[in-house]
Amino acid sequence: MEKITFEQLQEELYYEKLSNGLDVYILPKKGFNKTYATFTTKYGSVDNHFVPLGKDEFVKVPDGIAHFLEHKLFEKEDGDVFQQFSRQGASANAFTSFTRTAYLFSSTSDVELNLETLMDFVQEPYFTEKTVEKEKGIIGQEITMYDDNPDWRLYFGLIENLYKNHPVKIDIAGTVESISHITKDMLYECYNTFYHPSNMLLFVVGPVDVEQIMKQIKDNQAKKPFKDQPEVQRQFEQEIPEANEAKKVLQMNVQTSKCLLGIKALHVEQSGEEMLKNELSTNILLDMLFGKSTANYDKLYNEGLIDDTFSYDYTQEKGFGFAMIGGDTSDPEKLVETLKGMLFEGKEQGLTEESLERTKKKKIGGFLRAVNSPEFIANQFTRYAFNEMDLFDVVPMLEKITIGDVKKVAQEFISEERFSVCQVIPKKKEAS
Amino acid sequence: MAVISETVKEMQGYKLHIVKTEKFKTNTLVWKMKAPLNKEDVTLRALLPYVLQSNSKAYPTSTELRTYLDELYGASFYVDLSKKGEYHVISFALEIANEKFLSDHTPLLKKAFEFLSEVLTNPNVTNKAFDKETIEKEKRTLKQRIQSVYDDKMKYSNSRLVEEMCKGEKYALHVHGEMDVVDAITPESLFSYYEKAFAEDELDFYIVGDVSEDEITSIANDRLQFAHRQPIAIDMEKDTNQREVKKINEVQDVKQGKLNIGFRTNVVYGDEDYYALQVLNGIYGGFSHSKLFINVREKASLAYYAASRLESHKGLMMVMSGIDHKNYDQAVSIIEEQMTAMKNGDFTEQELTQTKAVIKNQLLETIDTARGIVEVLYHNVVSHQDITLDYWIEQMDKATKEEIVKVAEKIQLDTIYFLTGQEVAE
Structure with missing residues (x-):
């Protein structure tokens, strides 16, 4: 077991790669009541085109299957895993993103028992035709719920605009139609391909005894006969560098318009330090341009173009990435024009040393706030690790970023052909 | 086992609650103001904290105020409104890095206190009126906030249930107030409500973090003093009418x-x-x-x-x-x-x-x-x-x-x- 110490943060992280390939991390948190554990596979909604375990040919699976599988893993022959966790005083959950599926619990007692349950339920699938059919009704309602949610529609509408071929444009839950094709055999095929320990990471954070937890995890894994498995072969169609569509307007049952400006990422082949640096620099750039202390923000707010729903973010993964800027607005057209103007202006001038230093301070304070949260640590650490980055490199990397780095990002990133806009506007009343 | 313990001190016009804990990398300050819900005041109360958080005498524009917060290692500062039974509660929350986790040892907690007291007690006011432009901006945002409930159907249906269920009771009032009275609020009327709220509301100040009780008490005493008051206690309204569903x-x-x-x-x-x-x-x-x-x-x-x-x-x-x-x-x-x-x-x-x-x-x-x-x-x-x-x-x-x-x-x-x-x- 390896011990990694972060002196400034006063944290210690323990790591071991088990013989079956599983990466295990434990971060002891004194003074906390809760232990939070996530068991995550590097398998998300974008992994829809791959070579199944033991086969030679690529297959395409129905949209929404990774998420569907996540739901179905909770159901066992002898009942529902939620029930078992709550008998053990824990609360359990799971989520599927573009690139990951995570299973988790948090509990303030019986941690060992709950950890055992977590490892076992994720590693012992039980799918039947009957339970698969039943789930279609439940997930159908989940999909319909999102259909009525204007923020979700806006977000996905923008991704659909930005990407032409990449499966990031597919809604994580799929559609009522696409999930209707899912069978138990498909679920097993995806499960066997992506849920091998060598494709997974287990993170435990809380007031735990590190030695004991590590031993428990090893013993549990040693009991399970995993055969070595080659790395999964995934395939993604060639994507175009520019935005696929410049604009989309959705009419919905809302009173306030919403508008997001998106910018498609450039360096989506990156990983590790290079990716960390690019992601942080781009986020710093957005902060310097649109943070609450900027003249731009003040102008947008004073002109009534934004309200407190305004936000911006940049994220990248292997194969895709985007910045999004916007929120509720009284004038979506004017907001787009103003934001674009500000982006082009920022590209040429106004990125100062002073504002960079302030933004870095803000980011460092924000990171300290974030590491108060065991959920943040476990989930983000996993995301970073899957991209060969280290969450605890964030502060040292922030300190290293120079104004030259930020200007370089501004120069290459801000470019009209990678812009796209999505708007949700109030539905016009039908003529009667 | 005492899972958490607070020390409560009676201060000048408010109660100070100190929760000492070493588990966080930040210190958190929460200022709470509570008053009975009523139709006359609720919209004023929904506007007031947003006006106070946007600027002050020392930071007359929101850019200056937010720049200062960035300097304080991006202290997060926001306001929040809630209904607790038939009370309306305004919260100001400030969370700031604990400098012991930073290479720079500027005493941030003290600065956080000074900042919060500036915002609460030294607003951007001239001649008993708030800054007109600020009021207009925040009125516009308040209207958008009220309106936005309609767009989130989960929130909307919940809010409609309460409205129907508690019709005629104070609890039916919306936490963000009423759309049709926003326009009538003036810089003067909001200022006079500000004075009333700070004179009559029940005030509580919470500090959570790795802090020294004596130090906190003394800074609080220096920075924040208000008139003594007898907080207004109300009985919750009960709907005793037996009626059909x-x-x-x-x-x-x-x-x-x-x-x-x-x-x-x-x-x-x-x-x-x-x-x-x-x-x-x-x-x-x-x-x-x-x-x-x-x-x-x-x-x-x-x-x-x-x-x-x-x-x-x-x-x-x-x-x-x-x-x-x-x-x-x-x-x-x-x-x-x-x-x-x-x-x-x-x-x-x-x-x-x-x-x-x-x-x-x-x-x-x-x-x-x-x-x-x-x-x-x-x-x-x-x-x-x-x-x-x-x-x-x-x-x-x-x-x-x-x-x-x-x-x-x-x-x-x-x-x-x-x-x-x-x-x-x-």
Whole structure:
């Protein structure tokens, strides 16, 4: 077991790669009541085109299957895993993103028992035709719920605009139609391909005894006969560098318009330090341009173009990435024009040393706030690790970023052909 | 085991609550102001904190104010409004890095105090009026905030349920106030309300973090002094009229129907049977092992979510679920049947023990966040009680099946609200 110490943060992280390939991390948190554990596979909604375990040919699976599988893993022959966790005083959950599926619990007692349950339920699938059919009704309602949610529609509408071929444009839950094709055999095929320990990471954070937890995890894994498995072969169609569509307007049952400006990422082949640096620099750039202390923000707010729903973010993964800027607005057209103007202006001038230093301070304070949260640590650490980055490199990397780095990002990133806009506007009343 | 302990000090016009803990890398300051809900003031109260947080005399523009916060290692500063029973509560929250985790050892906590007292006591005011431009901007944003509830159908249907259920009661007022009175607010009228609120509201100041009690008390005493006051205590309004269950169908262009059902629990925080009520809610609909989740979602496959929650100070229990329009009758009857099961004591020993374990877990998890600690402790201020968390957990753990059945008998179905895309036959 390896011990990694972060002196400034006063944290210690323990790591071991088990013989079956599983990466295990434990971060002891004194003074906390809760232990939070996530068991995550590097398998998300974008992994829809791959070579199944033991086969030679690529297959395409129905949209929404990774998420569907996540739901179905909770159901066992002898009942529902939620029930078992709550008998053990824990609360359990799971989520599927573009690139990951995570299973988790948090509990303030019986941690060992709950950890055992977590490892076992994720590693012992039980799918039947009957339970698969039943789930279609439940997930159908989940999909319909999102259909009525204007923020979700806006977000996905923008991704659909930005990407032409990449499966990031597919809604994580799929559609009522696409999930209707899912069978138990498909679920097993995806499960066997992506849920091998060598494709997974287990993170435990809380007031735990590190030695004991590590031993428990090893013993549990040693009991399970995993055969070595080659790395999964995934395939993604060639994507175009520019935005696929410049604009989309959705009419919905809302009173306030919403508008997001998106910018498609450039360096989506990156990983590790290079990716960390690019992601942080781009986020710093957005902060310097649109943070609450900027003249731009003040102008947008004073002109009534934004309200407190305004936000911006940049994220990248292997194969895709985007910045999004916007929120509720009284004038979506004017907001787009103003934001674009500000982006082009920022590209040429106004990125100062002073504002960079302030933004870095803000980011460092924000990171300290974030590491108060065991959920943040476990989930983000996993995301970073899957991209060969280290969450605890964030502060040292922030300190290293120079104004030259930020200007370089501004120069290459801000470019009209990678812009796209999505708007949700109030539905016009039908003529009667 | 004392899970958290607060030191409460009577200060000049407010109470100072200090929770000393080493588990966070930040220190959190929360300033709370509480007043009885009423129609005349609620919109003023919804506007006031947003005006105060946008600038002050020392930081006359929001750019200057936010720049200063960035300098303080991106201290997060925001305001929040809530209804606790028939009280309206304004919170100002400031969370700032603890400098012991930074290479730069500027005393940030002291600066945070100074900043918060600046914002609260030195607003951007001339001649007994707030800055006109600020008021106009914040009025516009307030209107957008009020309006935006309509666009989030989950929030909207919940808010409509409360509106219908508590018609004529103060609790029906919206936390962000009323759209049609925003325009009439002036820089002068808001300032006179500011003076009134700081003279009459019940004020509480929470500090959570690795802090020294003496230091905090002395800074607070230097920086924040207000007139003594006798906080106004009210009795919650009770709707004692026995009437038929109210049924509301509202048609809108939505794909998923939103079913929201309101019950009167006739029990509030601090009542002897409040703990049994908590367990009841947990067995009935609070969790993913609860009857609603199992029966509406897992067995009938009608919904993705089906849950209940309590409003502890008003005495309400609210069920929410998103369903297909055509399944309305089936969903309502399952939800009603499950309540009948509670009243009949139709739940197992296992449901009882697992619910208690999960409630305890949830509470202990809540106090792993600074804001959670403040919210848990603030229940005592609202209810004028002095219930420690240990006592709360102990009482909840003691609740028996008989007590739960007894409290179930007090629960009355009040209103069934359905937001639907098509007319539903009655």
